[in-house]
Amino acid sequence: MIPMDLYEEGLSNWVENFLFKGVFATDKNLKIILWNRWLEEKSGLFSEKLMGKNVLEVFPETIEKKADRYFYQALNGEPILLSHRFHKYLIKIPPEKDFSNYFSEMQQTVQIAPLISNNILLGTITMIEDVTERVYTEMLLKKKAEILKEAEEEAKKERDLAQHYLNIVGVIILILDKNGNIELINKRGCEILGYKKEELIGKNWFDTFIVDSEKEEVKKVFKGLMNGDLEPFEEHENFIKTKSRGIRIIHWHNTILKDSKGKITGVLSSGEDITEKKQLEEILKSMVITDELTGLNNRRGFLTLAGQQLKIAQRTGENMLLFFIDIDNMKWINDTLGHNAGDIALKNTAKILKETYRESDIISRFGGDEFAVLVLDTHPSNAQVLIERLKENIKKQNEKNENGFKFSLSIGFSIFNPENAKSLDELITEADAMMYEDKKRKKYNE
Amino acid sequence: MILTDRQRDSLKELINIAFGKAVSSLSELTGYRIVIDVPKIGIYSINEIVPNIEGIVTEEVATVHQIFTGRLAGDAFLLLDQNGAKALTSLLIDEQVETIDVSTKEVLIEVGNIILNACLGTFGNMLNVHITFSVPRLHLSALNDMINSLIIGKEGIRYALLITTQFKLKGSEIGGYLVIVLGVGSLDRLLEEIEKLG
Known part of the structure; x- marks a missing residue:
């Protein structure tokens, strides 16, 4: 059997020399009894100089920050966790070069615990974790999230505004794809046609709404437009069949829609219901x-x-x-x-x-x-x-x-x-x- | 195993003081008044522990878990529903918390630590028993899995003393539970110590 104290020595040797975290320990009087190599490298303070000195005297800032009480709590048997968020750091150590533009100290999360062996309180042990990089990353993420959120809000505002315009405008706004199927229609369009929006999206415009006598001709013209064989005409009038208002006369303004490569993708039309206007013209004519x-x-x-x-x-x-x-x-x-x-x-x-x-x-x-x-x-x-x-x-x-x-x-x-x-x-x-x-x-x- | 009425009363008083200490430390941290229920105490077989805790918290929880050892050994939990955990952190760091990232977790651990230390420290002091406890950990999983793993980890537990209480920060949506699970060996010793007090 290898004696237990050999294992203990091996363990403390590893903590002293190889652990990628800062560890220091004190006796009951808070005099430093261990200051590991990681701390030496990061702080530039060497073990020989610190040994036997009171930790609160070596680092008076701990008292200023009222961090001394945590050591006393640990001596009282309580383990303490000091989150970076509240405390930033316990021992003042410069940050890694990469982060020196953002932080003046290494950001730390610290555990202070009673050092106990065989049920006897020996002193305190403190472990320091360098969380600077993590804090930096979280900061960046937060900033990105904020920018993203702002952009989203902006986009949503624009969408809402566009939707609002579509809803309040007094004419039909209609987008047909290359095959003449309805891609978008506004509230007024739904009202005139007598259908709900959900019923209209994807429906073929010509089959559903163009009067039979004109259907084939109009389809032929549309096909020609979509193929680019015909020059688009900006305005035209035609008769459409609606669900609840019978045949209506609509005056259309058309714009051919193209994708970023210039390929024709459909047509955007605004249509004014001129049925009543036409009827009025007839009446006026009869009055002359x-x-x-x-x-x-x-x-x-x-x-x-x-x-x-x-x-x-x-x-x-x-x-x-x-x-x-x-x-x-x-x-x-x-x-x-x-x-x-x-x-x-x-x-x-x-x-x-x-x-x-x-x-x-x-x-x-x-x-x-x-x-x-x-x-x-x-x-x-x-x-x-x-x-x-x-x-x-x-x-x-x-x-x-x-x-x-x-x-x-x-x-x-x-x-x-x-x-x-x-x-x-x-x-x-x-x-x-x-x-x-x-x-x-x-x-x-x- | 059944507690006598006298044992139960003494235990309740003891727990009341310990939990009260925990809650007042939370009150100090947040600046809110805290309402706390009378703790419920019961002895359950291991199979009954999970359903009993599940009964009080059903949502996804953030659990601060602290193990303590010594003459009395067991587990202490601070249970917060995840929205409550975010609200509590937001309150403490004075900034809206959307997700529980590592820094937020640490804040919760620190807060949990303060609360549970207050509770367990009082417990130990009153009974004059030395209790050693770990730095807490934070679990963001389903409560069920955590309690199960806890029970499996402790072969000795056949019965456990379950102490629960509910608290709420007045004028906020933050509320939670304090739970202590004691193994039956510790329970015997706890009762001995309580007898001494009496």
Whole structure:
């Protein structure tokens, strides 16, 4: 049997010379009895100089830091752990060169324990661990984590903002992939189409929403765009089938999407639902009673106003005359001299009619090259006078020779007699028939 | 093995003082008032220890574990649920702790050490018994595994005295348990010492 004290000596020899941690021990009076080689190397203080000296006297800072109590606690039988976080270090030792820019002392975690043998308290033993590198790494990690967190927060803010814009914007925002499947759609889009977002993502746009009559054509165009065969058009309108709102008319703005290599990946479109706008346009159109070219009443205007006058005349017992007038050879003018000349002929006719009739009479472009005039409150015998005046004005116009062609009108009229009241339709038909006779007669004479 | 009422009362008083000392040291460290329950004391067979401790803590725990030897030998634990452990460390270092890294572990060990030293030191002083104890270790595992390994490590344990108490830092989410497990040999000696006191 090898005596136990040999093992003990081997053990303390190893601690003294080879352990990669700082170890020192004291007796009960806190006089240093061991200071290992690691401590010598790191602190530059040598064992011979320290032996037998009181640890608190050699390192007065321990008292300043109130660390002396830990030694007394250890003498009282309590083991102590001093974490780096609270204490930074116990014995002032310079840090490794690599860390001297960051720390002025070696960062330490320390254990102080009672030194006991055979149940007898001998003194204290202290182990110092250099945790500088670890603390440095933790510091870096923390900093990185902070930077990462900040970047994440920033990115999230941007995402939230973009999502917010998508949600509040009043148009459909739609992204289709190369195959026409929905990749993104905003809240407004879901509302108009009548589906939930989850139901829409991945659905084929053309199969689901384009009306059957347009589907194949639109698909062909989209394919051409995605292949790069067709030049993208920035705006277009089409009909789409929605779940709850029927067919809607959407006005689209499109942008072709490309990846970083320039390859086409899909299309981003914003779509405005213009269904109501279109309907309103139709309604407005139906409310217009003026002919744009001549400024006279149009057919609708004439029928409305003349109808009203007929009712008034019946009550007041007035006579009226209805003239029906047609430009001769209008087809020839259009075909030979062009539509511009046709327009001039129409405008001239309007001018002549305004010169011929009173302002209170109802003058209209009835349609095409036909004009209708209702002369209010007049005697039937005036009809011939008015025809003569009209012909006179035509003659004057032709004398100016602005048009390069001879301009003539065919004229017919009918008489409204309140005692034997005819309807507006009857008056028009009668005047039209007479006008036609006039035209036929002129042709015959040519 | 059954404790007489007298033994139980004396033991409770002793434990109350020791745990009270532990808790007041935690109060000093944190600046919070601490509420502590009356300790529960029981003698259990080794098979019953784990279910009994598990019953009080179910979540992932951070356990500061300190072994003590001498005439009285056993294990002392400070059990904190992991969120409580983070909150406690945050409070002590005045900085938000997100993960339990090595430095945070050390802080917990130091705190656990102070608390358990207060407890065991008082225990020893009152009984006039010399107790030697280790520097504590921190376990961040399931409680079950740790207790099991502890029991396997000590062949001598057939029965154990289990002392538990719950504490809470007033006005915070931090709470935990103090647990002492004594082997039956130590238990006999503990009762002897208590008799002497009486």
